[in-house]
Amino acid sequence: MxxxxxxxxxxxxxxxxxxxxxxxxxxxxxxxxxxxxxxxxxxxxxxxxxxxxxxxxxxxxxxxxxxxxxxxxxxxxxxxxxxxxxxxxxxxxxxDAPSSVAGWAAFVGDPYHWQAWGSLLYSVRTGENAFRHVHGTDPWTLRAGDLERSAAFDRSMTPLSRLVATAVLDVYNVGRCRTVVDVAGGNGAFLAALLTRYPAARGVLFDQPHVVSGASPLLESSGVADRCEVVEGNFFKAAPTGGDAYVLKSILHDWEDPDFIRILRTCRQSMEDGAALLVVERDLGQANEDAEAKFSDLNMLVGPGGWERAPEAYAALFEAAEFRFVGYTPSPAGTGVYEGAAA
Ligand SMILES: C[S@@+](CC[C@H](N)C(=O)[O-])C[C@H]1O[C@@H](n2cnc3c(N)ncnc32)[C@H](O)[C@@H]1O
Structure with a gap:
């Protein structure tokens, strides 16, 4: 004792x-x-x-x-x-800092997100999502009814997505793709970075109507608006057709496995055989390390209700959605590309 x-x-x-x-x-x-x-x-x-x-x-x-x-x-x-x-x-x-953390700082302390974190103990006791416990709905539905908060969330993601885009596009070559569909691409920060790097490529930015309605300024200021179609919709219902690559960045970590598979199946239905699936997500990293990834995972439990997954988890989930798992390309940012092929 x-x-x-x-x-x-x-x-x-x-x-x-x-x-x-x-x-x-x-x-x-x-x-x-x-x-x-x-x-x-x-x-x-x-x-x-x-x-x-x-x-x-x-x-x-x-x-x-x-x-x-x-x-x-x-x-x-x-x-x-x-x-x-x-x-x-x-x-x-x-x-105006290129990788500004201002939007993220504003978002994480906003009472609606903050209150969900105040119920972390509920999540740990039950394994259930704290946000729904506190607000009676998920963050996407709440923000769809609160456009100021929706825009604030999009602002919080934009600089982070730019940072990740640079790191990921440095290690993963998308040059073979003529048309890239960014599924739930938010305000288009990742797609704009991709189109800037590949001047011959075209893009399709797809997200919820109230989200893509705010994308024009970023696409215009990045000089890619003339190569980027903007499509609104719901990834549980249908995704745009015609892409030879479909990017999902920071999407699947928001969802539990059954929804992860549903979203990928919707994409698969719109994809030609052989089209590439490029899932951009964090690598959970080693035990006792990578605090940012581990706390992001906790943020998924509390907020949207998903997981940060280890690379080993992707192959089985891809297969369940009728994709062949091609491989994982890590980047120094701790976020990498989980590649699948429409089988
Ligand atoms: C974490 S954000 C990531 C945004 C963007 N990919 C990025 O990394 O900057 C998740 C995105 O999923 C979108 N989303 C949530 N539910 C959706 C749905 N049912 N259909 C389409 N998009 C949805 C949100 O609007 C949001 O833009």
Missing amino acids: GGKIIGQEDPRTLAQLRHLVNGYRVTQALHVAATLGIADLLAAGPRSSDDLAAATDTHPDALYRLLRALASAEVFREEEDRRFALTDLGNGLRS
């Missing part, structure tokens, strides 16, 4: 544990800073917290306390007279 618990007497270990326990405070502080657009307001140089409070219509002392807390986490730097500047970390919260 008992005995020394290794590391417990070490104050640094305890401080590290408290830091982990209190992670929720950092999440909310970043959420508030991102929602207020503080990093954008600091883009041109340091400003006082009073000045920032006036610009954001917030309480001066409360905003100061937020900013100095985030300065202690190295997101901002506090200078004399309550002035604050951006740090390297803080620059990542600018909305």
Whole structure:
């Protein structure tokens, strides 16, 4: 019985544990800073917290306390007279940063997502999805009825998808494909990156009507709108025909196995024999490593209700949807391409 618990007497270990326990405070502080657009307001140089409070219509002392807390986490730097500047970390919260985390910070702290995480214990006790438990519906249905939140979610995905597109397209050659259908492609960030890299390719961006209706600015600013058809629909009913490759990026991890198979079957029905299925998803990584993947998996349990799967899981699921599993191409981003062929 008992005995020394290794590391417990070490104050640094305890401080590290408290830091982990209190992670929720950092999440909310970043959420508030991102929602207020503080990093954008600091883009041109340091400003006082009073000045920032006036610009954001917030309480001066409360905003100061937020900013100095985030300065202690190295997101901002506090200078004399309550002035604050951006740090390297803080620059990542600018909305114009190429891989901006601002949208993600705004999304993860939004009460509807945050409340679902507040019921993680429910998910762990029951194995059931916390989001449905809390809201009585899934995130896609909730956001279809709340277009502001839907657009905010799309904004949160765009820079992440751009980042993944660069890493994945560096290791996986799509050059043989003339027409690429991006199934549930959101605002088109991945497809735009692909079409930019392959100027002879054409694209079809497919997603729910209220999602693709916001895609034009990104496709236009990427200079690919003239090579990209936009199609609205429901991937449980039908997918566009005519592609020689079908991309599903960050889709199947949102769903349990039966829906995973249903979505792929819908795609299969629209695909010619020999067309390629390119599923872009995370690799769960090794035990004791890859915290981002492991916590993303927990996010699937809490939020949409799916899984981050290990590469071994894909072959059987592809086969169940009448695809031959061709192989897995990993990328340094921890996200890779699970390739299937329409058998
Ligand atoms: C996690 S997001 C990924 C978006 C995009 N592929 C990316 O990686 O940036 C999941 C996407 O699935 C779409 N989606 C959810 N249910 C759908 C349905 N029934 N039919 C079509 N798209 C759907 C959502 O609108 C959303 O854009």
